[in-house]
Amino acid sequence: MIKVLVIGGGFAGCCASHLLSQKGWHVTLIETAPFLGGGCKTFFYGGHPFTYGPRHFLTKDERLFEFLNQYVPMRRFPGHEFLTYVERDPGFYHFPIHRDDIELMPDRDKILGELQGLDGVEGARNLEEFWLRSVGSTLYSKFVETYSKKMWDIPSNTEITDFVFTTKGVALKTGPKAAWTEAISAFPMKINGYDDYFEIATRDVSVHLKTTIDAFDVEHHRVNIEGVWQTYDLIVSSISPEIILNNAFGPLRWIGRDFFKIVLPVPEVFPPNVFFLYYANQEPFTRIVEYKKFYQYEAPTTLLGLEIPSFNNKLYPYPARQDQERAQRYLDALPPKVFSIGRAGVYRYIDIDDIIAQCLDLAKRVS
Ligand SMILES: Cc1cc2nc3c(=O)[nH]c(=O)nc-3n(C[C@H](O)[C@H](O)[C@H](O)COP(=O)(O)OP(=O)(O)OC[C@H]3O[C@@H](n4cnc5c(N)ncnc54)[C@H](O)[C@@H]3O)c2cc1C
Missing domain, CATH: 3.90.660 (Polyamine Oxidase; Chain A, domain 2)
Incomplete structure (x- = not known):
């Protein structure tokens, strides 16, 4: 069976895990936080639900809306x-x-x-x-x-x-x-926002929360966790490419x-x-x-x-030519069967609908 490693359990990592596990492949998802969903996870404060930043779903593509709507029923806001x-x-x-x-x-x-x-x-x-x-x-x-x-x-x-x-x-x-x-x-209509999707998406996935990858050797399709090297057929990363390529071309600005x-x-x-x-x-x-x-x-x-x-966290990649060129050097250096997706992964100011489109495209391309 094909062994897949997905790095990061935000929208991108969950969606990629979902679509690749549906192929019958063995997917392992590594997430540093104690929860799935990344920036789209719903938290509560004094009983009020919230996400970090608005995270509302906007798309011109009915197909992407329907993809999500089948898992988390969505309420439309035509006049917002x-x-x-x-x-x-x-x-x-x-x-x-x-x-x-x-x-x-x-x-x-x-x-x-x-x-x-x-x-x-x-x-x-x-x-x-x-x-x-x-x-x-x-x-x-x-x-x-x-x-x-x-x-x-x-x-x-x-x-x-x-x-x-x-x-x-x-x-x-x-x-x-x-x-x-x-x-x-x-x-999403439910008070927990997108969270049900993260559970549904990872139902057949081996999820490791609060887990840190200590070393990356993507050239050989392997990562080191707690001193043990694990090798995979395919790696899908949703974190910054500078991390998985060991800062080879210098830091990206965030x-x-x-x-x-x-x-x-x-x-x-x-x-x-x-x-x-x-x-x-x-x-x-x-x-x-x-x-x-x-x-x-x-x-x-x-x-x-x-x-x-x-500068306390890294959420927005810089839309400046020198930063984009450096990011492209990283993306061009990815070995075969190593994919970089999500906002950090492609170092682009992309939204939730773009991420679903990326994952659908990835699932179509890989075999
Ligand atoms: C403030 C803000 C508001 C936004 N609002 C909207 C909006 O209204 N509508 C919209 O469509 N889009 C919005 N976006 C964009 C959209 O939400 C994001 O593009 C999308 O959620 C990104 O998903 P992701 O999985 O790529 O990243 P993230 O949600 O950031 O997930 C990345 C995950 O990787 C984990 N991780 C990080 N490093 C490691 C590591 N070394 N090992 C393992 N795991 C790791 C993180 O803990 C996180 O869970 C917003 C973005 C921001 C920053």
């Missing part, structure tokens, strides 16, 4: 909205930036003038140029400039040179105010988040349909999420999650 606080106006406006909101801004005429003179994004070399060419300098400075510098802890957004504007969004919206009119927006939970003595604080608030000014936090919006439960109080960029 995000707002950005712009302190200098002051006011809350929709994000993605909505054309109608420009009418509410004190410098409306200046903005409308700038929108008339745009050259188009063709040839934009970095995030700053992309936004200046999409919406002009006033909207860029209100919504993106400080937010992005804060998000990546960088002095200039010209450093973001590998920015692929997500196909799920648009720079300047018209029509409905909902954040994603083109995509399915959903979240930024993370410090996450704070705040309970408020009211049943709900955000306006109806508003799921996130973005803060695009000098405040240290980037985003506040009201978890009740996703989990849809009754309680006399509500939980907010507040995120502050930090």
Whole structure:
């Protein structure tokens, strides 16, 4: 029987384990934490469910939605909205930036003038140029400039040179105010979020929680745990490729988040349909999420999650050309039958739907 090692038990590791164990292969999953699910695991605080960061499911691909929906029934949120606080106006406006909101801004005429003179994004070399060419300098400075510098802890957004504007969004919206009119927006119906999927996915998998791999020799398809080398036919890793290749090409740059939970003595604080608030000014936090919006439960109080960029963990790979090139060197160096998946594994800012697509593709490719 084919022996598979899966490294990391987040969404990517669980989904890969699921699909490869369905082939009748023997899958071993190694996870350092005492639980499965990684960033998508639901925790509870004062009875309120939450994940680290929002983790709502967005996709344009009905097939990926259905894949998940068969294991964890999903509730759709067709009208969900995000707002950005712009302190200098002051006011809350929709994000993605909505054309109608420009009418509410004190410098409306200046903005409308700038929108008339745009050259188009063709040839934009970095995030700053992309936004200046999409919406002009006033909207860029209100919504993106400080937010992005804060998000990546960088002095200039010209450093973001590998920015692929997500196909799920648009720079300047018209029509409905909902954040994603083109995509399915959903979240699991049950109070434990995605957690049932992690159990279902690993039903036929040998799971080792709280387990650390002490040494990697992926060239020979083996890892060392507590002094014993174990060899596999196939390795699927969902952790950073620099780790499994022993830092051969130097470190990859990451930024993370410090996450704070705040309970408020009211049943709900955000306006109806508003799921996130973005803060695009000098405040240290980037985003506040009201978890009740996703989990849809009754309680006399509500939980907010507040995120502050930090280097205490590694969650976001840098979308800058030099970082992406270094990551590509790692990925190119992977031996046959060693695969790197998930957000850390491919060193790309990818979402849950992308991860399911990666795993479905992997399961199709390997035999
Ligand atoms: C704050 C935040 C909010 C997000 N919100 C959304 C969202 O709203 N919608 C969306 O679609 N996507 C969102 N994403 C992205 C999406 O959640 C992630 O891309 C996806 O969950 C990543 O899954 P993963 O398995 O690749 O990584 P993770 O969930 O990080 O799992 C990696 C696992 O590997 C384990 N691990 C690490 N090192 C080792 C090791 N050496 N040995 C063994 N195990 C190890 C970790 O403990 C962890 O369990 C968000 C990401 C972040 C950071």
